[in-house]
Amino acid sequence: MKNNKIIITAAIAGLLGGGVAYGGASFVQNRMEATTTAVPTGSNKSGETQTSNVKVNVSSQSSKAFSTVKDSVVSVINLQKENNNDPDNILNSIFGDSESSSSKKSSSDKLQTASEGSGVIYKKSGDAAYIVTNNHVVSGSNSLEVIMSNGKKLPAKIVGTDSVTDLAVLKINSAPVTTVASFGDSDNIKVGETALAIxxxxxxxxxxxxxxxxxxxxxxxxxxxxxxxxxxGEATVIQTDAAINPGNSGGPLINLAGQVIGINSMKLSSSGNSTSVEGMGFAIPSNEVVSVIDQLVKNGKIDRPALGVTLVDLTAISSDQQKSILKLPSSVTGGSVIMSVNAGPAKSAGLKKYDVVTKVDGKSVKDTAELREALYKHKVGDTIKVGYYHNGKYKTTDVKLTKTASTN
Structure with missing residues (x-):
């Protein structure tokens, strides 16, 4: 018992001794800090500083590409008449107001900004310059204005619009235009390469x-x-994670050479189940843009060729139905299934419901998007050779294309 008591006492003494030693050291240290960290008195002039004259060259291919294109990019202002459904206007019409009839007319004719988007000047010819933008940017406008990169505001006129591709061409006076953009080949882009949106x-x-x-x-x-x-319908687009926000519509997506490879059109901000989505923007490929705007400049509209059928992707049909209804060989994995045939070129050529189109002019088409893309490379009146399966047997037929109907 005596030995145990000594051990316990020693342990307690050790703890107390340690505490005293620690407390003593802390006390001395605190006194030292109080004397060495006090805020100095006197003049603050020694606190002045200056910027460094060292210059860092941060030039990159991205900044060079931006400099090449930036002066050709404009803001597009959609002006519309004041909304007569505005609550103030409704109340005035019910209770009357003190404005004269001429004042009322002036108010009803007043234009206001309905929306803003972007565009890019791609051609300067004589006293005219041409801008490509989105159809939805100019839709419903009573008047249009563009704001140049230097802030100068100009009136603009619509040359032509196309709701299918969501493209439009505008014309402005070329006098203030100093830079026009050039188009690159969107077929030559690679997944993973840098893309810039302006x-x-x-x-x-x-x-x-x-x-x-x-x-x-x-x-x-x-x-x-x-x-x-x-x-x-459907559109075939370039997907990018470059930030695209409302107002970017109609602006260019460019490569590091400063060439326009697409026209920014839309973004995905949430999925069908309301899941938030980031970094999913879409641009109309430049090759399609050039084809469409050239037709808009020439004709003011797009006359598209049509087969006169409705279609679904073969992949949307179950494997059991591919065998039992379409009677397709198992080797056929892609194509576009005809679900209905209207009076028109397809019917005249002998195409029927449940035929599966797999080739156009000898080139394979794996789905409806590729079929439409192949179709739109032709003009109204052209004759194309369609390869298809009918009751499991491969056939070909010549189809003379007519203008777009309400179907493909």
Missing amino acids: GSPLGSEYATSLTQGIISAKKRTIETYNSNGQGT
């Missing part, structure tokens, strides 16, 4: 904003919708 996100207040990303996919087929939310 435009006016959230409006002209942020004009000529630059964002950088990569090409996420060369050809992505997505559903398209009009302003009423109704489906208008």
Whole structure:
């Protein structure tokens, strides 16, 4: 017992001794800090500083590409008449107001900014310069203005629009134009290469904003919708993770050579189940843009060839139905299935419901998007050779194309 008591006492003494030693050291240290860290008194002149004259060369291929294109990028202002459904206007019409009839007319004719987007000047010819933008940027306008990169505001006129590809061409006076953009070959882009988006996100207040990303996919087929939310078909677009926001619509997507490889058109901000989505923007490929705007400049509209059928992708049909209904050989894995045939070229050529189109002019088409792409390379009146399966047997037929109907 005596030995145990000594051990315990020693342990307690050790702890107390340690505490005293630690406390003593802390006390001395605190006194030292109090004397060495006191705020000095006297003049503050020694606190002045200056900027360094060292220059860092931060020039990069991205900044060079931006400099090449930036002066050709404009903000597009959609002006519309004041909305007569505005609550103030409704109340005035019910209770009357003190304005004269001429004043009322002036008010009803007044234009206001309905929306803002972007565009890019691609051609200067004589006293005219031409701008490509999105159809939805100019849709419903009573008047249009563009704001140049230097802030100069100019009136603009619509040359032509196309709701299917969501493209439009505008014309302005060429006098203030110093730079025009050039188009690159969108078929030559590679997934993973750098892509730059230029435009006016959230409006002209942020004009000529630059964002950088990569090409996420060369050809992505997505559903398209009009302003009423109704489906208008499918579009084959470039996918990029360069930030695209409202106001970027109609602006260019460029490569590191400063060439336009696409026209920014839309972004995916949430999925069908409301899952938030980041970094999924889409641009109309430059090769399609050039084809469409050349037709708009020439004719003011697009006359597209049509087969006169409705189609679905073969991949949308179950494997059991591919065998039992379509009677397809197992070797056929891609194509476009005819679901209905209207009076027109396809019917005249002998195509029928449940025929599966797999080739156009000898080239394979794996889905409806590729079939439409092959079709739109032709003009109304052209004759194409269609390869298809009918009741499991491969056949070919010549189809003379007519103008676009309400179907493909």
